[in-house]
Amino acid sequence: MHDPIALPGSIPTSAAPPPVNRIDFVNEGGTFLRMLARGALLLLVTFGFYRFWLSTSIRRHLWSRTSVAGENFEYTGTGRELLIGFLFALAILVPIYIVYFLIGIEFERLRAFTSLPLVLFMAIFGQFAIYRARRYRLTRTVWRGVRFWMSGSGWVYGLRAFGMQILVALSIGLAYPWYAAWRERYKMRHTFYGDAPGAFEGRAGQLFRRGIGMWMMTIGMALVFMIAAIAMSAANGFSHLPRSGGTILGVLIALWLIAAPFVYPYLKALEWRWWAQGVRIGGVSMQSSLRGGQLLKIYLKILGWVLLVLIGWGVLAGVVAGLFYVSFGEFKSFADLPLGAKIASGIAIVAGYLLLGLTIGVVQRFYSQHEVWRAVVGSLTIQGVASLDGVAARGEAANALGEGLADGLDVAGF
Secondary structure, eight states, X not given: OOOOOOOTTOOOOOOOOOOEEEEEEOOOHHHHHHHHHHXXXXXXXXXXXXXXXXXXXXXXXXXXXXEETTEEEEEOOOHHHHHHHHHHHHHHHHHHHHHHHHHHHHTGGGHHHHHHHHHHHHHHHHHHHHHHHHXXXXXXXXXXXXXXXXXXXXXXXXXXXXHHHHHHHHTTTXXXXXXXXXXXXXXXXXXXXXXXXXXXXXXXXXXXXXXXXXXXXXIIHHHHHHHHHHHHHHHHOGGGSOHHHHHHHHHHHHHHHHHGGGHHHHHHHHHHHHXXXXXXXXXXXXXXXXXXXXXHHHHHHHHHHHHHHHHHHHHHHHXXXXXXXHXXXXXXXXXGSOHHHHHHHHHXXXXXXXXXXXXXXHHHHIIIIIIHHHHHHHXXXXXXXXXXXXXXXXXXXXXXXXXXXXXXXXXXXX
């Protein structure tokens, strides 16, 4: 059957817009929370080495419960890969630290000068590690049996990202939209789903115009307060100022310190929407309806639960201390206690602090990973999924060295 031919003077029928799909997420928060609690205990007994398997389990949980057009994502990475990548990363990082330590001992007076090259190198190296870690995670992400993958140079990305970050610092944050736009363009230009290329069409000017108000409420106000304080001090000194002037300035600064952190969730939501609207994979595009209030609720829940955990831990510590005092109150000092009591008290203190840290870690992971993921995924709609129907598999699986380096440098992402 042949396609219809438009007759002279006829009005062509406009093509139907591609169907819109939602990115669905199956919410199994209870299962995720139990996984985190079990992982926290295993972190304790394995001295932290279980974190590689815990990270893998978290990713598998979230990937496998996320679907587009009824097809679920898969995460195929393993904890063993992350452990091996971390060990290889240590083989690279440890000699660097040892050389710096020896230089510091040999040239004590030059320690301040030798630290600057190390800081600069680590800043660039950290960006390199972030890029390589993203490559690893992409090649372990599969949809419809086809993997995502990534090309490009981690060193080129690291050097350019470091240079752009210097511009952001010098501009007091005003250049951030241009850094973010360059960063996403570079990453997406080297991102592929099978043989379907990625791209990023977001513009820095869009992000700047949408975010300039938030910059003024945070960094801009900080600059105003700083200039006001310097001007007031330079005029006659604070001791000669009217008490009301210093009080008003102090109250304004205190209110700003309380309010400024609450701008962050709205800024992140704005950036998420901008990013989603700019991402392209083949003929696929996205839109996001994420709102800052959604993220703010999550952050407030983290804060609330952490406070409750601290209060509970304080009450429990008080009860244990009271029982200890009742049992051994006749001793005047810790040195007079029996050896068994000393060992028991030491174990109780260490175990208490470890359990406190692990409990807070479970709360933080649940909300910042599961709940943020649920909010972001739930806000997304996607168009053009049919354009990926004929995608052919391409790309090789990357090793986990980048993930190990990012872990060793404490810049590992999710």
